[in-house]
Amino acid sequence: MRSLSSLLDAINDYAVDHPFPVTPPELYQPCEYMLTLGGKRLRPAILLMGFELFRDDVARALPAAWAVELFHNFTLMHDDIMDAAPLRRGRPTVHTQWNTTTAILSGDVMLIHAYHHLARMNDASTVLSLLQTFNRVATEVCEGQQMDVNFESRSDVSIAEYIRMIELKTAVLLGAALEMGAICADASPDAAAHLSDFGRLAGIAFQIQDDLLDTYGDPAKLGKQVGGDILQNKKTLLVLKTLEMAPKPDVEALLQWMETGAEHPEQKVNAVRAIFDRNDIPRLMAAEKKKFQEEAFGHLEAVQTAPGRKDVLRKMIEDLLERES
């Protein structure tokens, strides 16, 4: 059982050994650039942890792990165009640094390269099984992104629809990473299914937590302005829950704030937060998160594997779900 940092080292070594081609540079440099913005490599690490529930030779699963990371970065590159986002982690997005044509085409080739790495697994039946899981989840991620786009112009989004959107847009990829780790290890279909559910449900819990932290996190730990979602008038779970259950004056006040500019950001954040607070929204959301979290860990416990094998994975997901920012 290797530590998270040891797994990240293995992933980064694989990435260094398998860079994008050099030519044409206009196509591939934006891909390499995107990977430098792309973050913590948690998805491939989680895939390897899924693999290590059953086997030790993680090198075997690295092509699949890297495929998941490339897929994630492809979605970020195209989503940034659709969201007209100028920055990612404080640096220019690809369509800002280059242009929209570049971000479309480099994103396309990044997706194709994800499949290229899947095909590098030695065994044909493993590749077919991975391909089926990968195609299913890639389709779901597109469907989730489409739901997110649709929600922007709708005022009647239900909480169930919102949770289904975050499930498809982000949570299923965590489930697929664990499922693919199990497939690489030739684990049983039953184990792969439980791991898929574990990742998917934990992924929903993460997203609920993200919504909560954006409004209630510790600014020092968050690394960004608290209340960003409020200032952008995002229809987060906090907003939807308030619209669903708060008394009419609070609903009207919230809707009014969401149509107000952010000339006085602190005032706006405090006012909206006060509406959430007096309707007990943070506690209700924390309970919702806990519900998904408990269901998730039930699936992890149901996976049949040798004692102690689950420790690294369980600890990492627990830590991620308990962070305060």
Next chain:
Amino acid sequence: MRSLSSLLDAINDYAVDHPFPVTPPELYQPCEYMLTLGGKRLRPAILLMGFELFRDDVARALPAAWAVELFHNFTLMHDDIMDAAPLRRGRPTVHTQWNTTTAILSGDVMLIHAYHHLARMNDASTVLSLLQTFNRVATEVCEGQQMDVNFESRSDVSIAEYIRMIELKTAVLLGAALEMGAICADASPDAAAHLSDFGRLAGIAFQIQDDLLDTYGDPAKLGKQVGGDILQNKKTLLVLKTLEMAPKPDVEALLQWMETGAEHPEQKVNAVRAIFDRNDIPRLMAAEKKKFQEEAFGHLEAVQTAPGRKDVLRKMIEDLLERES
């Protein structure tokens, strides 16, 4: 050996039996719409003809054939955004009918669905072999599109570079279709390689012919205005050849016309065509096309298969290369 129209029927039946999902409609309706603009289904038909060089049960190869057609339509949807093209075959492009976000995301899911159909082939080792070919050619098509984008802002494109661009952007997909047909039929690697070369070289010949017909075709048969490339100041092979070998006054005259607006389209087309004519460009281009065509058919003849098996494929490619518009 089935006729082209019989193969097209089989492809269309497969498409009808395997539509895109219904929900979310904002994601999938543009995919179905794109397929109605997409044209003649020549690529999947060519794949099936490659298969029929060796086997009769074409139903076996239909998922791979449809994957190639979906891939082709994905590239059209994204290329239309990059080219800011308002129309395709006289109807609004997806980004015009909907918007750029839709055309990006629906294109993405269309590419993923191409892989979904590849994975529907029953045999794992066939899927792996198809996946390797498909990934290689999909990457090359992106590289060719990037070269095409780069050429727009360059004035020093050589003929060799231009031919390499059309080879990657369009010709390799014909080669891959034939190669994938051979793979579906469990043909020898040698046969698959000759078919790949046949399709690729014939594809280059097609593109040279397209450049010629756009300026010299019969308007009635062409179904569009003759001289469209001239009016759009496209750096076609005719232009590049003229720049390379015409005397200085003709080069300067051509460059001047290419910086001139098209207030008098007929005058501009006639003037540019006169420059091509007095430098013998049409004959030189026809000779270039013939060179690729002959090399292509050499590879077809080298494929080992039963007598008569090549007739349908040979006839179709010959007809396509001899059409006058």
